[in-house]
Amino acid sequence: MKYLTLDTTTKVTALALAEDGHLVAEGFLHTSKTHSERLIPMLDQLVHAAAWELTDLELIGVVRGPGSFTGIRIGIATAQGLAQVLEIPLIGILSLEALAWAGYGRAAEVIPILDARKNEWYTARYRWRADKAQPECLTEPRAANPMAWLNELKGLGGPFLFAGDAAGKAQSLIQEILGVKASVLPEYESLPRGAYAAQAVWHKWQEQGKGEKIEPFYIRLSEAEVNLRKKERLGGDRKDDQV
Amino acid sequence: MNDIYILGIETSCDETSAAVVRNGREILSHIISSQVRTHQKYGGVVPEIASREHSLHFEPVVQTALKEAKLGFDELDGIAVTYGPGLVGSLLVGVAGAKAMAYAARVPLLGINHLEGHVYANFLEAKLKFPLLALLVSGGHTNLILFQGHGDFKVLGRTRDDAAGEALDKVARALGLGYPGGPQIQQAAAGGNPRAFEFPRAMLEPQSLDFSFSGMKSAVLNTLNSARMKGVTLEISELAASFQQAVVDVLVRKTLMALAQMPVKTVVLAGGVAANALLRQTLKEELDKREVRLVYPKPLLCTDNGAMIAAAGYYRYLRQDFAPWTLNAVPGLSLA
């Protein structure tokens, strides 16, 4: 079964063409251009290079977050647009889950960390078990303060293998807090790759056997919603005071 | 000639819309999913929330538009999409989706300027002859535009501060009337004396076709404040009616000034504020005197909608003015 995966949740545009879990062609662009400008031209080149027809595709997998809000939406709108015309199913996976494949089969827990701005990371913990060909999620994806998260991990044992677009910059901080318990993948393995998403999508497809409705996975509320909730909470408190 | 079917997509602000239009004239389907209610509790459009809503509604809106038109993607001749001006995150949902659809369906992609789209809503209503003078008034824009042919336009005047719709929104909020302001002001003004208050009508330099609404808006707010300080209660209907009259006066006067400078026999109204009854009526009376024809879209086509984008797309299709796959959202896109 031929399928395409799209990941535009970070600054990397990552595409893959794969067949039954085997990678056929991969696109990786980490340039200053936007996803919007790069995505379709890149897909077109990849399909041609693989000597495929777009109509050969039977499935599209898309990374639906967490990551850049705009990037998430571009990926989903593109996947939905393609799937709608080609009349093929969609599968959605998480960016962190895809990155867990960077640590395939390792004994260490895989800790994907993605730059979430505002001095936070999008992160989770994954474990590879010898009896299972896919990563198991140990803590739910969240937006975490780097120091707090690393200290939380310190209490858990480890060892830990870090991946993700925040990993390079955080290397010395990670080593400082976790010491020999932690290692960090080099950038070329650490950034989102079509190859990772292609694996994650294939496993999910085999498990599910059918497509699904795709919704963005943001983790965070928009700022306006956060402020409104704060205001409502304050209003509520004041009422309570009066009682 | 074969019939030409264009799918039009609009996501530049707070409406997710898709429509299928035949030959630039005939609307076969038209779906608009409005977020107005979602944004009401924030008192205006919140960009990130708008983008999130578009992302959720885009796919079903397009699907329904095609279903109601009883057409498949293989029967379309082109896909038109707004790529600016507007909110960048919102625009990107439509642009990304439209590009993917056009690429997969092997049909041309047509990139449409949102303002151009508003004006083309008039081509869905009537057969029009160039040259046309367009008065485009919305929450984001106030422009006088001369159209000498399809794709051949020149902006004659623009607002130097608030857009007319923006001023209406702000005054509506100050009067406690809610969002969006235009329809609220119109409703509140009913029965109010439009001459109760004299608000300044900024005409700028003698020959200028530019607009300015911030002074007028401030005058209303000052009137409200000083009354409040004196403990005087003002009649909302009179304030609303007087303000509405002042806005309409400026819009009409500038349009007539432009007409006096050029041999144009048709004026078209466009944009959300074009739905305002007083504006339509006043302009109609003045234009009748000058034997100039006034055309305006029905209220539904004055709001942001996919049908106007499809109509503009049709003429772009005829000119074979196709967008590249690198098309990006341009939030500050201007008219030539």
Ligand SMILES: [Zn+2]
């Ligand atoms: Zn508009």
